[in-house]
Amino acid sequence: MTPGIEVELAGLRLRNPLILASGIMGNTASALVRVYRAGAGALTTKTVTKEPVEGYRNPVVVELPFGLLNAMGLPNPGVDYFLEELRAVKREVPEAPLIVSVGGNSPDEVADVASVVDVGEAVEINASCPHVSGHGVEIGSTPELIGELVRKVRESTSKPLFVKLTPMTHDIRSLGEAAVEAGADVLVAINTIRAMVIDVEAMKPVLSNKFGGLSGPAIRPVAVRAVYELSDLAPVVGVGGVETWRDALEMIMAGATAVGIGTAVYKKGLNVFEEISQGIIKYLESRGLTLKEVVGAAKS
Numbered sequence: 556m557t558p559g560i561e562v563e564l565a566g567l568r569l570r571n572p573l574i575l576a577s578g579i580m581g582n583t584a585s586a587l588v589r590v591y592r593a594g595a596g597a598l599t600t601k602t603v604t605k606e607p608v609e610g611y612r613n614p615v616v617v618e619l620p621f622g623l624l625n626a627m628g629l630p631n632p633g634v635d636y637f638l639e640e641l642r643a644v645k646r647e648v649p650e651a652p653l654i655v656s657v658g659g660n661s662p663d664e665v666a667d668v669a670s671v672v673d674v675g676e677a678v679e680i681n682a683s684c685p686h687v688s689g690h691g692v693e694i695g696s697t698p699e700l701i702g703e704l705v706r707k708v709r710e711s712t713s714k715p716l717f718v719k720l721t722p723m724t725h726d727i728r729s730l731g732e733a734a735v736e737a738g739a740d741v742l743v744a745i746n747t748i749r750a751m752v753i754d755v756e757a758m759k760p761v762l763s764n765k766f767g768g769l770s771g772p773a774i775r776p777v778a779v780r781a782v783y784e785l786s787d788l789a790p791v792v793g794v795g796g797v798e799t800w801r802d803a804l805e806m807i808m809a810g811a812t813a814v815g816i817g818t819a820v821y822k823k824g825l826n827v828f829e830e831i832s833q834g835i836i837k838y839l840e841s842r843g844l845t846l847k848e849v850v851g852a853a854k855s
């Protein structure tokens with residue numbers, strides 16, 4: 556019998572453990588619907604803020620042999636407009652679990668955004684954007700501040716609460732503990748890592764913002780380590796550099812219940828979801844294992 560790979564995550568039922576990560580094809584209804592139809596188990600939207608944000612001027616993305624460096628500046632149309640877009644996703648694919656990523660300049664602003672999100676099955680706090688001042692890393696890398704942020708947002712929504720953590724800390728476990736204590740249902744690890752690329756002809760940083768967030772295969776071992784350290788605190792979504800079924804299984808064996816995929820969608824296209832699902836099924840079949848038996852297997 557073909558092993559099933561459905562998972563349950565804070566009450567959400569996913570047909571497979573693969574989640575579209577925030578910020579990649581998550582800006583429009585048509586893109587989100589395409590990703591779900593291509594085989595994602597759940598969808599995370601682009602981070603949305605209270606007011607529209609234009610984002611930085613180009614260049615905002617640099618392709619590297621081992622990943623991407625981006626500093627988009629969290630461009631988004633603001634929550635009121637965006638919710639209309641998300642209603643269109645729900646009309647097209649009502650069964651798709653939708654996680655709405657929210658951000659803002661202060662705990663009160665993030666809570667305000669979360670309080671009006673009336674579409675989707677869960678809310679994710681982006682407490683970890685490394686290249687937009689005030690949007691996360693300053694708050695997200697201190698346990699006390701992340702506790703305050705999560706507590707405020709927890710009071711503003713009854714939806715399951717996902718909290719996305721930064722790896723830019725000496726102690727991600729303390730961040731996870733503070734988030735869970737304040738009401739997080741799921742920890743998402745990791746966001747991108749602050750980094751820089753310099754153009755030696757121009758003798759200056761390539762990105763208009765100078766700094767950006769590094770994603771893709773370069774950060775995968777960091778993400779696997781973070782998941783390993785967090786996964787006994789709460790269910791974890793492991794994100795960072797997953798491109799193949801082996802990479803996804805690494806996250807799951809480190810203790811992830813589900814796996815986020817971002818940069819690989821750019822690099823490999825939408826087939827990546829189906830390809831990874833099939834690879835996981837084949838692996839489980841060949842070993843006579845269930846997915847549950849593999850979760851956290853590397854920890855024992």
Ligand SMILES: Cc1cc2nc3c(=O)[nH]c(=O)nc-3n(C[C@H](O)[C@H](O)[C@H](O)COP(=O)(O)O)c2cc1C
Binds near residue numbers: 601795796819
């Ligand atoms: C172009 C781009 C935009 C992103 N935008 C967001 C965002 O709006 N909110 C967020 O929480 N993470 C954002 N991320 C981070 C991803 O969701 C993910 O955590 C990170 O890229 C690591 O996963 P990956 O290596 O599979 O891309 C973005 C990443 C990229 C590459």
